[in-house]
């Protein structure tokens with residue numbers, strides 16, 4: 227069948243046999259890359275740019291499905307990152323649980339949009355049900371609410387917007403939604419760990435407060451915020467007439483997986499009338515593990531929580547949620563349009579989720595959370611989290627007592643930052659050499675020194691594999 231006769235899904239099931247063939251062919255093409263243990267082909271960026279740059283992106287006459295797939299399979303897929311590889315561990319970038327790939331197909335094929343009930347009847351109800359489950363999972367009560375977002379950055383921006391608006395209304399009797407930032411906006415301050423995610427700075431810029439509104443709190447030897455120093459800093463700011471509106475606890479820092487003391491931060495927030503946000507984009511997954519959940523503390527103490535499902539929960543990008551302790555915090559996104567979310571709809575039970583979101587058109591990502599939660603249960607998910615954190619603990623136990631390595635921070639979640647004692651240039655060279663053979667590990671800087679990093683998000687990774695990697699790194703480091 228030519229592409230001209232074939233446009234979109236139709237009511238007639240007979241029309242879709244061609245689609246079935248195309249999907250099967252696509253699966254075969256993807257599966258042909260699954261036998262390879264490496265995460266990356268090792269091609270250099272100039273060569274890859276030349277090859278992909280020479281493709282005709284928009285030909286005058288289309289070449290058809292088979293040709294488009296062939297070119298993609300031959301020129302692009304071989305150099306795509308294979309997130310499912312046990313040799314991929316540089317970032318908080320996870321492989322996808324198998325069943326979630328089917329959920330993605332459902333989401334894409336129906337293509338529901340979460341802005342209004344008439345664009346996503348079942349998906350809206352799924353999001354409500356999943357949010358309700360998440361509220362309980364993190365210890366919130368019925369007053370809480372939440373909304374799915376495109377990722378942790380957007381969840382953080384949503385929470386900080388809510389915090390700014392709430393603070394200005396309750397402390398300054400100023401309605402930001404109507405009038406914009408208050409005249410004294412240059413005095414507003416957000417406090418966050420010096421190793422927190424850069425979406426804090428980006429959010430404050432986008433909110434018109436600027437990077438200067440972000441005060442970085444020093445961390446102690448465990449890479450968690452030093453509470454005593456934080457208190458002194460905030461106290462001094464208040465004495466100088468500044469206005470602390472928000473404090474952020476990072477529950478799993480991007481590099482170290484270190485966790486801030488949320489109970490202590492709650493006390494500080496209460497003393498100064500601040501909003502407490504928990505950026506648990508990384509650490510939230512630990513809530514599924516009865517063995518490790520105490521490592522992240524009691525997140526229900528926070529006024530808002532960022533949860534990423536495309537990190538420790540191993541769901542496909544994108545999938546994240548922002549939870550708020552009091553539903554009214556999300557009112558900052560409520561706005562009515564005659565063409566979309568009429569007030570009378572809501573009076574009759576048609577919930578339009580656009581009222582809680584900064585996005586309008588939005589994917590039905592909650593469906594894949596429901597799907598994997600149902601399929602695996604808390605127990606099945608818990609076993610996965612136990613494996614991830616257990617692997618980090620194992621790697622740490624192997625290298626912390628090894629004289630060739632330094633490993634300054636004991637892991638709390640599934641990340642381990644370490645280095646060969648041989649110095650910066652050796653560590654950099656080891657990472658490059660591994661990359662060229664398709665083993666992708668992380669690199670960062672700690673106290674001015676180049677460090678290597680394992681971010682362990684693959685539940686198939688074994689202790690034997692970790693042992694083999696240690697051996698290889700030692701060898702490439704000339705030990």
Ligand SMILES: *Cc1c(COP(=O)(O)O)cnc(C)c1O
Pocket residue numbers: 318376377378379380382422423425476478479480505506507508534546
């Ligand atoms: C990954 C991460 C983010 C950003 O999340 P995205 O989903 O990449 O937008 C924010 N905070 C922390 C602590 C993270 O690890």
